[in-house]
Amino acid sequence: MKILPLEPLTAEAFAPFGDVIRADAGARSWLINQGSTVRYHDLAKIDTESEGGRTLLNIFRGQPHKPPLQLRMLERHPLGSQAFIPLSTRPYLVVVAPPGPLDEALIRAFLVTDGSGVNYARGCWHHPLLALQDVSDFLVIDRGGPGHNLEEQSLQHPLWLETPGH
């Protein structure tokens, strides 16, 4: 039984899969509004306009998942990016694999504990939302428009995730 370890979410570790969305992740920033506000600029590549698409803003309300968790499938959106930004600081899990034909040996898992968001690049394999502890709302920015923008794939070798905090 393979157990996937949980990694901390860093911009470097997540770069093959998309963007980490947090204020202090090295983005350009500057003062606006007569010095009362810092703008952390352009934190994610919002890639929603292909084939007549447009940007959607949604809220996902996720039931909490109780560890230990077994992964049985991943999904991807071939036509656009999808960003998740938690509207709380409750922890959640991010499970990804690189774009292209799914290689189960390359699946990685991240535990997010600081309220950071993630933006899955177009075509990046990822697990559906894995909220922890309590019902949690996430702002989700993805693509609407024509075309089939969801592929799901069952894992040939289901994986267990390391239990957070253990």
Added chain:
Amino acid sequence: MKILPLEPLTAEAFAPFGDVIRADAGARSWLINQGSTVRYHDLAKIDTESEGGRTLLNIFRGQPHKPPLQLRMLERHPLGSQAFIPLSTRPYLVVVAPPGPLDEALIRAFLVTDGSGVNYARGCWHHPLLALQDVSDFLVIDRGGPGHNLEEQSLQHPLWLETPGH
């Protein structure tokens, strides 16, 4: 001395200015992820693609403003919408006036206390971020690209805002 009253933020009251972003504002919603998640769909008109524009995702970190507050100016973005979603549940103020030539008699103010976001429609006059109580982060979705997308206008008759909680 004119004092502008603070209104509660409802979708109906805010409709002339843009969208209220909250899960229960009457949006279409449905279950996804095998029933573990509710998708509240397409909560704001993200209008960022005019004249070669694209969608930007940013974080604004606002210093708190201490009431009583005097309004001296408003601004607007003629080329795109701008959405603010608080990443905390601290209260903040929203001050707006309808698109078109600025009519100071039509300025309205809303106090947001429940973590809701707002999306200013393209060209809607609004005051820069007015966080309250403590430094507060907001996710901001606006337009990047060519063209001049900021107009500021001083008020001929500066206004005071009602003090929250009084």
